[in-house]
Amino acid sequence: MTPQRQLVLDAVLDLEHATPEQICAQVQLSAPAVNITTIYRTLDLLERLGLVRHNHLGHGAPSYSPQGHEHVHLVCHWCGTVAEVSPNLLHELGERLGRDAGFQLDATHVALSGTCADCARAEGASSPQDGS
Amino acid sequence: MTPQRQLVLDAVLDLEHATPEQICAQVQLSAPAVNITTIYRTLDLLERLGLVRHNHLGHGAPSYSPQGHEHVHLVCHWCGTVAEVSPNLLHELGERLGRDAGFQLDATHVALSGTCADCARAEGASSPQDGS
DNA sequence: ATAGCTGCAAACGGTTTGCCTCACA
DNA sequence: TGTGAGGCAAACCGTTTGCAGCTAT
Numbered sequence A, B: 001m002t003p004q005r006q007l008v009l010d011a012v013l014d015l016e017h018a019t020p021e022q023i024c025a026q027v028q029l030s031a032p033a034v035n036i037t038t039i040y041r042t043l044d045l046l047e048r049l050g051l052v053r054h055n056h057l058g059h060g061a062p063s064y065s066p067q068g069h070e071h072v073h074l075v076c077h078w079c080g081t082v083a084e085v086s087p088n089l090l091h092e093l094g095e096r097l098g099r100d101a102g103f104q105l106d107a108t109h110v111a112l113s114g115t116c117a118d119c120a121r122a123e124g125a126s127s128p129q130d131g132s
Numbered sequence C: 001a002t003a004g005c006t007g008c009a010a011a012c013g014g015t016t017t018g019c020c021t022c023a024c025a
Numbered sequence D: 001t002g003t004g005a006g007g008c009a010a011a012c013c014g015t016t017t018g019c020a021g022c023t024a025t
Helices: A002-016 A020-030 A035-048 A085-100 A117-119 B003-015 B020-030 B036-048 B088-103 B117-121
Strands: A052-055 A065-067 A073-077 A081-086 A114-115 B054-055 B063-066 B072-076 B081-085 B112-115
Touching: A002 A020, A002 A035, A002 A065, A020 A035, A035 A052, A073 A085, A081 B088, A085 B081, A085 B088, B003 B020, B003 B063, B020 B036, B020 B088, B036 B054, B072 B088
Parallel strands: A073 A114, B072 B112
Antiparallel strands: A052 A065, A073 A081, B054 B063, B072 B081
């Protein structure tokens, strides 16, 4: 565990849900010379060690979070806002997919896409902000 | 509706679930000069017209399919295989998210991530093929 | 004349690669 | 003294942008 690695881990624990770029910025506050390459390599390592997890909130860069802080994300593809709900909302679905398709669902890894309450209200008016 | 646009639409209808690159290749079989830029612009147009839809099967490029051929995708983040299940498996979840969070789920837009039956069997042996 | 579609090339964001150097066991 | 961690620059993939030329009104 080198200083850089510790800094990356600290940043992930600290920020919760940060992209590699954001983590890099955070690390560079205390160690400006650290390169983004190192961030990527270290995140990969920490993930294999089971210390962090990443998930996809749609389009852009993935988001890294400490292992154990799991929730299901709901992203609105009109306004881009992200909501978090409990993974056990998907428990039943997981069971069902396991039974029917032999598929072990990882509910927290990818966000569910849809339309948030606000955008549903203003429905049809405009077009999505992000290509989703 | 220009010739290029017709060719792109034909390619989508033809291929079902193709990436922009694949669509480009298909179009170029009959019109080699067509540029990938035109593919992107046209797909965007066709999508706004409601003729095609795109969905995300994980990491890479999105996949375009004809409007109406909807299913929920299950991608295995070990071996990358994609299974398709009926959207009405998620119907109940959709209802629930609508009630609880005011969120209108678009179940077909993003694939669900997890482990397929084969990889679950060989579990823990190796590491994921794709970073998911 | 004018709108707008097309092609090309260049830029972009996010990520990975190769290589060379350094530190440390 | 050799293995591997880090930095840097360059390549990479997928996508978007700016611009100029063409075509069909």
